[in-house]
Structures are given as C-alpha cells and as structure tokens.
Amino acid sequence: MTAGSSIAQSPEPIIRVENLQKTYQMGEVAVHALRGISLNISRGEFVAIMGHSGSGKSTFMNLIGCLDRGNGGRYMLEGVDASTRNRDELAKLRNAKIGFVFQGFNLLSRTTALENVELPLVYAGVPRRERRRRAEEALKIVNLADRMDHRSNQLSGGQQQRVAIARALVVHPAIILADEPTGNLDSRTAVEIMGVFQQLNRQHHMTILVVTHEPDIAQYTRRIVHFHDGRISNDAIVSNPRDAAADLAAMPQLDEAVQSIAAAAP
C-alpha cells in the first residue's frame, strides 16, 4: 500500500522485542506464558509462528497487538516503546499501526462488509467520504468488491475472513497480526486466505505475522518462528515458500463448483 521505499530502507525493524515476559497470576499459581522472547521483524516480512498449544503464541500476539502489556522486557513498535503506554495510548497504537485478523473472524454481525471495514477509520476520525473510498479500495484488494453491501452473516466463512483482512489493512497498519486465521476454514479456503496474505505481502509490501498450527499453512510464509514453553526454540527462513495461487489452480474443480453454489445460496 503506502509503504514508501524510504521507510522500507529504515534500519529500525517494525517489531523489536527484547526479553519479553508475561506471567499470569492465577491465585497462588503463576503461569509463565512468555519466558523471555527476543525477536525482530522487519518491514515487508511474512512470518509464521508455530508451536504446541499453550506455548504462548496468542499471548505473544496480544502483546505485539498492544491489547495487553508484558511484565518484563521491552517491546518497540516502529520505534515506539509500547511496553510503557497507558490504555488510551495503546488503543491509539492499535488503531493506527495494528491490523487484527482473528480465527473467529470477529466482524460486527448484521453490519455490512463495507461498514465493518470502515469501522477502524471511524475511530481514527477519518471523514465519511474518505472512509468509504478507502474501505472500498481495501475490499477490492481482497477481491470482495461485489459483496460490499452484504451483511457479515450473509457471507461465507472465507468471505468473512477476507472482510476481516480488509478491515485490518484499511488503516495501512505497520503490521497485520493473524492468530490462526485459517483455523475455522476448510483446506481450500485456508489456501485462499493465505493467497490473500501472499498478495498483500508481495504486491503491497505489508508486514504480516500469522500464528498457525498447520505446517502446510506455514509454508506459504517466508519465515517460521517456533515457540516452545514461552521461548523461541527455532527461527528459520522458508527457503522455498509455496505459492497459494498456483496451489489453488491445481486443486480439483469440484470444490470450486461447490463453492459457487454455496455462494449463490441466499
């Protein structure tokens, strides 16, 4: 999107995490969800986080997404120290710099796709006209120009997730955070969504961080970080990422037929 080349060359990574820790106090028991995470993510990266259940992936995403604060270490978001901000400042950071995509889509029900995508801009104080223009643009990018006025409950899971992606990218965030975005989708739709991310990453130079359990899905990204018990156990470049568009083309036609019927149903 607007990721100008001058910013892209800036040496400061978008995400700089140093020894980040998070402990949940459950009565007497302290749950160490993050035990010291250090990680840098630069502009234009497409990273997958993997790890077994309870390894701290979601906790990490919440901290990166400014929904919560750690209790140790440091987190710099585009050079801004997010670990010391108050509630309102975090809300502002989320609004301006973070795009969330959730496993359960989390669109406002009975609200049109367009209105859902406009919502972050409402909180950013963008005037109505401008809001509409940018929301339409975002929906075009995720290939939903023809579904703008559909309410979220009239859309298929894959379509809802694409609306959610449009909502995430409409503010031109520093990073898109997706916690298991394909977890509720069938395998073909999952590949479609990964295709949308790939397109955003390649053509619009968006920085994307995806949590996934599925190694297949992680193969569409360019770097995989493994979590284990609140620590990073492995961090590796994907030498040869899969191409979602190519994989989709190779999938059986039957699926498409079923999908188009499903989409046509009221």
Add this chain to the structure above:
Amino acid sequence: MNPLSVLPVAWLALMRHKMRAVLTTLGIMIGVASVIAMVAVGSGARMMIEAQVASLGANMLMIFPGSTNQSGLRGGMGSVSRFTEADGRAINDECPNVAACTPVVNYSGRAVYGNQNWPTRINGVYPNYTEIRDWPLSAGKLFTEQDVERATKVCLLGQTVVDNLFPDGGDPVGLYVRVRNIPFRILGVLERKGQSPFGADQDDTIIAPFTTVQHRLLNTTSVYIFMCSASSTDTIYKAQDEITALFRQRHRLQPDQDDDFTIRNQADLLKAQTESSGVMQMLLGAIASISLLVGGIGIMNIMLVSVTERTREIGIRMAIGARGRDILLQFLIEAVVLALAGGMVGIGIGVGATQLITYVLNWPTLLSPFSIVAAFGSAGITGICFGFFPATKAAKLNPIDALRYE
C-alpha cells in the same frame, strides 16, 4: 470519534430488540406523560384561580375589623365592628395611593318579585363599588352619590338573582323587587362574573346604596368592611401601608399594640389559593419523579444486559482502536436515545391525556411548552444518569477478555 456518528449505531442496536426497548422505556413514558399532564392540570387550575381572583376587582384591597389570628381567620365579621363611614372618607381623603374606597354592609334576606322569591345577599355600597370590583353593568344604570345621601330605595341585580326572579326572561329594569317588604326599584343589572376563588357564586347578589341597606334593612350605624382599589398594581402595598398608618392613628393604637383591623389584597388571596394547589402539584411532581426514577432503573438494567450481550462487539471495537471513552459514549448515547424515544412517546401520551382531562373531565388545563421541554429534558438526563454506570462498565472491559467472551 464524532458523537453523531454513533446515533445510527445506537438506533440500530435498539431496533434489534424493539419490544424490549418499548418495555424498558415504559417508566420514562409514564414519567414524561405525567409531568406534562400534571403541569397542565396544575397551571389550568392556577389560571382559573387567577382569573377568579382578578374577578374580585383590579388591585382590590379589603379591610376587615379585628386582628388576624394564627389561622388567618377573623373574629365574627361585623359583630364587633369599630368601622364608621368616616373611616372610609378619611381613606379617600388621606391615602394618595388609594383610587377608590367604599364601605360595605350586607343584609341576607329574601328578594321577592311577584310570586317568585330568592334568598340572596344585599350589599350596601357606594356607586364606586362597580369600579373597585371592575364590574360593568349589562343593562340599566348605576345609582348615584345622591341616592346614597338620600338612602333611595333602588338597587342593581346580579345575574343569578335575575335568572331566579325572572325565569321567563324579560327586562327587569324599572320593575320593583321587595326585600323585607320594602320595594326597591331596579336600576340595572350587573354583568355575569362567575365563581369567586372561594367557590361562591358572585352573581348571587343585589347591590344597593350604602345608607339604604344600613338604615332601612339593617338599622345600624356601623360599617362591616371597606373595599378599596389601589391606584395601580404596583401601589397595592403602598396603599395598604397608608391605610394601616391612617387606621392605627384613627384608632389611637400605641406602637406596641397590634392592628385591630386586617387588610387583605389579591396577592394574599392568590397565595392562599395557590398554596393548596401547590401541595397538589408537589404530589403530582413526586409521582412523575418516581416514574422517571423507575424508568431510569429500567434503562440501567437493560443497558447492563446489553453490555453483557455485546461484550464481544466491545472487544472487537477496542481491538480496532476504540478507546474507553468511545465505548462509553456509544453506550451513553444509546441510553439517551432510548430515554428520549420514550420521552417522545411520553409527550404524545401526556398531550393526549391532557386533552382527555379537558374534554372528558371538563377540568381547565393549560399545556405549557416549557413543561414539555422540561419533561423531555428530564428524560434525557435520566438516560445520561442511569446509562452512565453500564456505559462505564463497558468502557472498562479488558479488550482480550471481551474478545474471548462467548
């Protein structure tokens, strides 16, 4: 975030549960409706009392013998009279702010015409009585100063007396009525005046020259009361002070002695009357505020339910950048929209109820735009007050917990 942009959101959220919204705002509706109807009834009553007091005569003062006791009642009027006609003349001569003054005596008895008779009260007064009481004639003419000097047997009839002595209609002017077997020639008829503030029929009266009633009917030398009019509304209290000073001097009262007379003006009468209707107003106001309170609690309750139901929505909004105050504003506006919608319906009901009271119960009412605005405003304030707690609760939610809420 622009508060106006929340309005459609709030409206849609309410429309999702129409029945619930209607039931919730029932209290507000009743509250607003009762405020409007009650103020209308109250001001209607006051308007009527004011009209009645005004009908006593413009800027009128009454002077009674005897001092005022605790309950505001006088010792038997006329029975211990110390007033004389000379007192009245002194008022006319020495009180510059008194425009006119007449002594009054009255005789209660039967007026007879032909085979009709009617029990009424004959007031003996000076001709300026009609001026003091602001009471024009509908027919005939007034008696004169000379009639007073000569104690002429003439009179003017009130409409009620005319209606009862001349049931077949016809012009009574020039005919004679008998009181205590004395024939009084009818000089004229007074215009209809209606009820007094005390509920008495003011038209059930005959007026005759002061001396005629004093000597021929009562056979007394005393004056029961004086009726005066101040030169203007602004000088009522000045006139009252002048009369007080004059009477204290004439009655040779020492500074430590209480007045042996009582002066009442229209404002006093109005106050006494509106005090009783004020109690009524207060009662009605209490009902209205209780309804609004109940309505407010209803709104608070439903907003708390709404916040819980929409926890996930709140989480989503927070995740994409809503600050606490944005959420607060959203729910507050929703509560206010709910209250104002109820208020709007309440206005309709209140106006309708007022019409019903006017045409079915035949009570005087006065719909005041101020009360409508005030009632609508209190509905809005109720919404703000009782919406605040649920809205604060929503604003304080932790985004992560809210997002995870099922």
